[in-house]
Amino acid sequence: MGDGNEVLYVESIRGYNYMSPKQIAKEFEHCVPTVRKRIGEIQEEIKRGRYIPQAVLTGVDTRVNVYVWIDYMAWRTQLMEKNLRKQVPPFTPEVARSIAGTCGYFQKPVTIDEALLQEHREKSMEIMLNAMRGGAA
Numbered sequence: 001m002g003d004g005n006e007v008l009y010v011e012s013i014r015g016y017n018y019m020s021p022k023q024i025a026k027e028f029e030h031c032v033p034t035v036r037k038r039i040g041e042i043q044e045e046i047k048r049g050r051y052i053p054q055a056v057l058t059g060v061d062t063r064v065n066v067y068v069w070i071d072y073m074a075w076r077t078q079l080m081e082k083n084l085r086k087q088v089p090p091f092t093p094e095v096a097r098s099i100a101g102t103c104g105y106f107q108k109p110v111t112i113d114e115a116l117l118q119e120h121r122e123k124s125m126e127i128m129l130n131a132m133r134g135g136a137a
Contacts, residue, residue: 017100018063028069039064042072045079050091067096
């Protein structure tokens with residue numbers, strides 16, 4: 001990369017940013033039936049265009065984007081009222097990043113200096129070649 005660092009891996013701070021209804025219930029201290037009802041409400045907001053379709057993943061088991069969940073719960077009362085919903089700010093990538101940073105639900109790239117990475121590659125190649133030749137590392 002241009003700055004001499006290369007992304008080595010992405011570290012997940014609080015886990016995957018999609019959760020099952022059971023995980024949300026546990027994490028946010030709600031009962032599962034309430035969570036399922038709120039997921040239905042979020043799906044209505046998806047139809048209205050507030051959230052993207054990928055905010056709720058359905059199939060064998062339902063998963064909800066945690067950032068969407070937090071945003072929806074913060075604005076739920078206003079979103080349910082026709083006139084108040086006009087005052088609710090849109091859900092944007094910046095809002096999602098802000099929620100992620102505030103709550104600890106984010107991922108960060110872990111980088112390594114290019115020189116150190118090259119040294120690691122060379123050492124790994126040497127070990128692999130020695131192993132192929134039947135020698136010790």
